[in-house]
Amino acid sequence: MFKKLKKFFYLYILRKKYYRTGTCLGCGRCCQKIYVKHKNVIQTEEEFKKLQLLHPFYTYLKIIDKDETGLVFECTKLDKTTNKCTIHRTRPGICRRYPQEELFNMGGTLAEHCGYRLEPIESFEEVFNKVSKKLNKR
Ligand code: SF4
Numbered sequence: 001m002f003k004k005l006k007k008f009f010y011l012y013i014l015r016k017k018y019y020r021t022g023t024c025l026g027c028g029r030c031c032q033k034i035y036v037k038h039k040n041v042i043q044t045e046e047e048f049k050k051l052q053l054l055h056p057f058y059t060y061l062k063i064i065d066k067d068e069t070g071l072v073f074e075c076t077k078l079d080k081t082t083n084k085c086t087i088h089r090t091r092p093g094i095c096r097r098y099p100q101e102e103l104f105n106m107g108g109t110l111a112e113h114c115g116y117r118l119e120p121i122e123s124f125e126e127v128f129n130k131v132s133k134k135l136n137k138r
């Protein structure tokens, strides 16, 4: 019963498609090699400078590379010897909520070996059956 209520709540109230499971292993990988998407993945320093005016989080980032996806950033608040966030208590909401399924909508993936998992709430069969029912009604 609890499982069914939870599923209903996540699917129809929160409008989520995935459950987040697991835990943070404190590897710090999600604070390095970051792409930033604001409408599109940030490609130039000029675009990034404009973005920095919008939210303090972006002022923590520094450009470390550019590849076929766009500019690559790492966070200056990460202590690279301990892999710990130096502002953990006051870290931005985006970091507190990581990882969220919106990551997938942005074309991203979980960092390699991340302790979290994003598990589909509905199985492939459930989604398939729903779509089939809708199509049959037409
Ligand atoms: S990549 Fe995952 S396990 Fe590593 S610090 Fe980030 S949230 Fe934690």
Ligand code: SF4
Binding pocket: 030, 031, 060, 075, 076, 077, 078, 079, 084, 085, 086, 087, 088, 091, 092, 095
């Ligand atoms: S503020 Fe902390 S948790 Fe957020 S990206 Fe930077 S180092 Fe990581």
